[in-house]
Amino acid sequence: MNQDRKGEGSHIRKFSDTYKWAYIDFLAILIGVAGGAGAIVFRNVIEFIHGIFFSGIYQQGAGPSYSVILFPIIGGLIVGPIIYILAPEAKGHGVPQIIESLQISGGQIRKRVGFLLILSSAVIIGSGGSAGREGPIAQIGASFGSLIGQLFRLGSKDLKLLTVCGVAAGIAGTFNAPMGGAIFSMEVVARRFSPYDSVPILMSAVVGTAVAGTLISPTPAFVNPEFAFSTSDLALCFVLGPIFGILAFSWVRIFYFIEDFFEALKIPKMLKPALGGVVAGISGYYLFGYGIMGVGYDGITRIFDMPSFPGTTEMIMLLVALGLLKILATSFTVGSGGSGGIFAPSLYIGFMFGVAFGLVAGRILPGLDTASPTVYGLLGMAALFAGAARAPLTCIVMIPEMASSYSRLPPIIIACVLSYTVAQILMKGASIYSIKLMKKGIFIDQPEPVLKGITIGEAMHRDVVAVDPETTLTQLRERISRLNHTGFPVVKDRKLVGIVTFDDLRKVPIVDQDRTLVVDVAVKDVITVRPDQSAKYAMDLMYQNEIGRLPVVSEDEPLKLIGIITRTDVIRAYEIIEQR
Template structure:
């Protein structure tokens, strides 16, 4: 009997190469996590063990000099960020999402190096931020660099970016499955089976490399918190409902404080120092409870039952403010770890309240701290699947998956009702006109305005008589024209504006008198989907495209005809 073996598919060679490169990204991403961890420890030791004792000033039981440490860190990172790599400020993941969705996975090589430095200084000097944003951006830059070296197609380059990110996350938190799911759910918003394999390989290798140097100790000590009873699932569902609302408030407060710093008439170079000043003041009030840095020591205190109810609530709120000031002012660090801290504090507080009200039902009130971690991030990041796995991985306690599933999915749905698919990561992009939501992206989310806009724009002078519009409409067949004076956009005039004028006075009225001065505009880095939403909302057929830094500088115009062309371009691009 002759045995026939299946033929080796032609595309299998490509996937084997991607798996191999994913393994390389895993090694480098894991090493990046190790370097970041050691740098944070070293810088923190310098600031708090060497520098602080030499400058300490104690008044009323408080060490006032603690305030200066995050300020000093901000003064160091501010010039580095503004002069060398502005994309390294903030929490980093929105920039990676933009690179994957709109830039073919291209990230500047210097980002991998600089992100580690500025984040280590921000966190090590006392700034309230997490490691996941920095190592995610660093790992992504490593993946992008590999793709550039081997000249991969954009779709493959994006996949390698996700491999680097997932490896970094897995190494930073000793959570290989959680790292893979983070990349697939948060960054790619869904993935095919073949594409998942390089990501999984990268995550496993990244975690293995990091644990070789840093050990396999779980991030959280959840010993003794494995018990729960079936009736408690109702309480976990209630926790999820409440945390869905809290996650929305967390996002709103974060971007509200960021907006305050953006509006300050101060150089961006010095804003991280101002954020450090506010953070330093909060650290001075409660220096031993994890408000500064990543905050895991505070989480472990909550899990050990060392914090009373009022203090848990206070710490959760203060961490929100401190993180918003650190990251929102332009410092470098992530929001994942702070979200876990906030969720742990408020979740533990809810567990104590449930225990007070129903002592015969609640088995272990501090278990709600772990559920709170998962629920807050599931709502804020719109990524419930990731935390359902990642929190048990980080606490080495998989017995809590059922209650975490209930609280996370409930929080996710409640937050979705308010956010409609936006998240703490995508709102930063929304402010720049880049619309990315959970789930597979809408086809027009993948095309920027600058790719399809008409650059040769027919304009009209403001001093011309309105009657000239009749000739314009007849000759060019456009229904609207930008009004430009000395190279500056001053209005837009349409056929509707002309139709409002009687024929008898059209020669006497100037264009500027009938043109609309309140102009709805588009930006070249905005997505076509965002422009289409503006057109639909305002019932207009074309938008002038202007420079984001100079809204009077006309760069082009985009019409519904250009949007049809955007559909054609997107349809020709390779499937993700």
């Protein structure tokens, strides 16, 4: 009978290995549908909220009313409590949080994050805060992918893959760019390319684009019919690339300088997004219609629609001012704790500086037959984000997709590669996404340790022996001797209140231990972990803090003890990996 059962298990395992690719691809299609639909829902919610704020703002015979200044501030006041009370993961520009979930939590994202992201990001963007859609929709798509992976009880490796599939579907559906969305998810989020991963990721991206295109008419984000590039323009790309690498470095430095300023600011965290909306409100009022508020595509379209581009000093100064103000508005909106992406603002900034570069080149070299300044705007878009995000391949593919023309590839390749190279030298291999993680001690470009493939929930002990805080140290000594444990969580009313070890016990003389309680010696500031985090993360915490065990608490109830993990458990986790 045992042999029959063993043979049956082997058959099931063989069947699973043979058809696993089809199973994962099927789930990738589901995620593509959810991601594409989520992108459209998110866009519609933004438009709805934007209508609430901005309908009827024009004064009769004049421009917008002064109330425009207050809109991003009001949006920040609404979003602050949502983020800091219900979903801290919704704070910031989204992509670093996804990468962190892949690195630390095995791709597990809390189920409520997707809904709260739609709400908080839509309010920030719809009220005029300067931010993009790609960060939130990437997180929303990742939440769908993670949810489906958890529902089907997939292992850590496949759960991560489906989370990345969700990113691809959301980005592709948002920008009508299936190849760009797939490459973004692999180059920026997963940080790797592999044949096994690429098929389901591409499938999610294509399905996400198709679903979004079915719900709304797919149109290019940018249309520039006057695209013509000469040999002289290709030569200028070798100048534009390094300049935009420096600009990318400056953009990243300014962004994190302002974010650090808000982190250090001694005011309630829930009020910070409102304060961050001040810059977008003021600059958006005085330059209303130029794209400082919101995503910024209306400002790009306005420049595209200009019948001519006078190469005057005033025009060049206006473009530079728009780029600089967008940097400040986005840094304050997102860096203060608001929810929104930095991809669209980066495109706006790159476009304005790129058009200015084209005008300056035309003035300095009047004898050359150079392309339209808006062509240099498209190159600036690609070059700036390629340098800031370490994403040259994404920009080389996505910008032509968004503009519905691949004839731009040669100059975009030159500009992106050179900008990427210069920015990487200046930023020492970091990016606008990875710097946030590096501050937390997460280094995404290091070789992945084996233990990152297993979660704490798989390695921990669920049958926890805890002690009451009113236990005497004499009783604790007897329990240590009887159970051969050197430490215990301290629990009262089913809540974790501390941890006590043999080292705490021996600090008290034996004669005093009968009248000394555990609560008197236990460590109250307990370092805890969650079951969705990686075993590698637990081992790092134990090593850094010189401790031998960590209480494992519930994801939704931080004081509810559900297990404990020790160094021995982490070492034993290697056996679990080998069994896979």
